Amino acid sequence: MKILGLSASPRVNGNSRALLDSALAGVRAAGAETEMISLSRLNIKPCAGEDACFKDGKCRIKDDMALLIQKIDSCDGVIIACPVYFGSVTAQLKAAIDRCQQLWVKKYRLGKKTSPVKRGGFICVSKYKNRDFFRNSKEIIEIFFRVLDTGLVKALWLSGLEDKGAAKTNKACLEKAYRLGGEIANLK
Secondary structure, rough: OOEEEEEEEOOOOHHHHEEEEEEEHHHHHHOOOEEEEEHHHHOOOOOOOOOHHHOOOOOOOOOOOOHHHHHHHHEEEEEEEEOOOOOOOOOHHHHHHHHOHHHHHHHOOOOOOOOOOOOOEEEEEOOOOOOHHHHHHHHHHHHHHHOOOOOOHHHHHHHOOOOOOOOHHOOHHHHHHHHHHHHOOOOO
C-alpha cells in the first residue's frame, strides 16, 4: 500500500508540512509506503476553462499536473496538508484541484473509472481560533475526494497555530497527525 502526501503550503517547512511529515510517519509505522510532494515546487498552471478535457478526459495544458495525476492514480490513499489562506485552501492546492476537472470529466461525463484511491485524509491549519475559517476548505476537499470516490475519511482541523513553525513544537498536534496517518493506513 502507498499513501501520497501533498503539502499544499507555499512555505516549504511550515506548520502544515510538519504535520504532514508526522502523519506520513504514522503511515510508515503502520507498514505502508509513503511519498511526499510539495505543490509549491511544482509548475501547475490554473485551469484555462477551455473544456478540451470534455472530449477524452485529458488536459491539454503542459505542466507538472500530468505527473501529479499519475501519482494520484498510482497510490492507495492521499493525505493533504494545507493552511487556511484568506478563508480557504491555498492557491497551490486550488489550482491542482481545479485541474482535476479531467478526473471529474472521466467519471461523470465519460462514465470511466477514476483513480483507485481508497483513503483520503486532510490536515488543515489556521492561525485563527475561529473554526468557521475551515468551512470553505472543508467543502472544497470533500468535493475533491468525492470525485476520487474516496470521501473524506479522516480530517484534522487545527486552529490557533499562529507562529511560523508552531506545529513543530506542539506535541499534541503532531501526535494527532501521527495517529491520523496510522488510521488511514489501517483502514480496510
